Amino acid sequence: MSRMSREDQPVAEVVDLGPLASSLGFLFRMGQIEVFDMFYDTVGRLGLKPGEFSVLWAVHLNPGVRQGAVAETLRIKPAHMTKLIRSFESQGLIARHIPAEDRRGIELRLTDLGEAFVNDNAQAFFSYARQEANRLTPEEAAQLIALLQKFTRLGGTP
Amino acid sequence: MSRMSREDQPVAEVVDLGPLASSLGFLFRMGQIEVFDMFYDTVGRLGLKPGEFSVLWAVHLNPGVRQGAVAETLRIKPAHMTKLIRSFESQGLIARHIPAEDRRGIELRLTDLGEAFVNDNAQAFFSYARQEANRLTPEEAAQLIALLQKFTRLGGTP
DNA sequence: AGAAATTAGTTTACAAGGAAACAGTATTCT
DNA sequence: AGAATACTGTTTCCTTGTAAACTAATTTCT
Incomplete structure (x- = not known):
């Protein structure tokens, strides 16, 4: 019989990580994987991927936004953004519009279908977020979010 | 003149994110990107990638560990782990050894070259971690790390 | 002992994301 | 006006990481 953790994972061997386990970068990575797993167990089954949904969401909240602005805010690289938007367009979720004033930029809007999808x-999408924090007390979760917002400079109106 | 933030980035347009900016998954992603950028500005120039180094580090701290155990701990998928280890082997940094007792597993050790590289x-690698947290006070940074460890279950001897 | 199941790692085939070079549009500067 | 510069998105190619099917070794179950 191999050792089992009480919950799910077989723990074959304990691997010591030393200071790595206190490194911010590593912990962010682990946290993201953790959240991603939870996301998949609950919401992700049917074509709802975090990255993609966040783009639709940003366009939903900011109709007419230029695609570069969304990319910059969500820190998606332009090359990747082009692919995402083109894909959404071909799915009929987003409409691209080149304004006459400045034909470089591209204004984005959700189509009716896109709005329906987001709604x-x-x-x-947002309710899994509560689920995912159930290893922390509500206070701890709020604190974690506040610290992350400060670190990433996404704080509410600083 | 387009609007500039005081520091570096041109802020063409403010994109409202609503509750997305308070979502753990999103914040982890942003945090990781942020750390990665800092990492690159300081250490990453010469062939030191976070993911790869963390594997070498884990083997360094746990000589003879099986490759699957490292993969599980660092949450690297087996398929990817195979590639990483093979690559390290071909670079002469890691030696693989198949023990006679169980010829399925593969024990990993750093070569002398690998040890030298890690040392x-x-x-x-670990000093950039201090740098990266300079948006937070030392207390906040410690608190953030503690919360992340609790969330990811990587807490020190729970 | 021999069949069935489990474990560990590998292979293949692909998706996600990024870097660098590029093309079209607008602005600036003589 | 015309040349140089900056801005915005796209294309091409490459790296990183994953899923699913597979091979080999070991354990379990009659």
Whole structure:
């Protein structure tokens, strides 16, 4: 019989990580993987990927936004953004519009279909967030979010 | 003149993110990107990638560990782990050894070259971690690390 | 002992994301 | 006006990481 952790994972061997286990970068990575797993167990089954949904969400909240602005805010690289937007366009979720004043930029809007999709899924998308923090007390979760916002400079109106 | 933030980035347009900016998954992603940028500005120039170094580090601290155990701990998928280890082997940094008792597993050890590499770079690798947290007070940084460890279950001897 | 199941790692085939070079549009500067 | 510069998005190629099917070794179950 191999050792089992109480919950799920077989723990074959304990691997000591030393100071790595206190390194911010490593912990962010682990946290993200953890959240991603939870996300998949709950919401992700049917075509709702975090990165993609966040783009739709940003366009939903900022109709007419230029695609570069979304990319910069979500820190998606332009090359990747082009692919995402083109894909959304071909799925009929986003409409691209080149304004006459400045034909370089591209204004983005959700189509009716896109709006419907976001409205249908926003609830589920954001509710997994509560689930995911159940290893922390509500106070700890709030504190963690506040610290992350400060670190990433995404604080509410600083 | 387009609007500039005081520091570096041109802020063409403010994109409202609503509750997304308070979502753990999103914040982890942003945090990781942020750390990665800092890492690159300081250490990453010469062939020191976070993921790869963390594997070498884990083997360094746990000589003879099986490759699957490292993969599980660092949450690297087996397929990817195979590639990483093979690459390290071909670079002469890691030696693989198949023990006679169980010829399925593979024990990993750093070669002398691998040990030298880790010893040469560990200092730099872990010191960027202090740098990266300079948006937070030392207390906040410690608190953030503690919360992340609790969330990811990597807490020190729980 | 021999079949079935489990474990560990590998291979293949692909998706996600990024860097660098590029193309079209607008602005600036003589 | 025309040349040089800056801005915005796209294309091409490459790296990183994953899923699923596979091979080999070991354990379990009759």
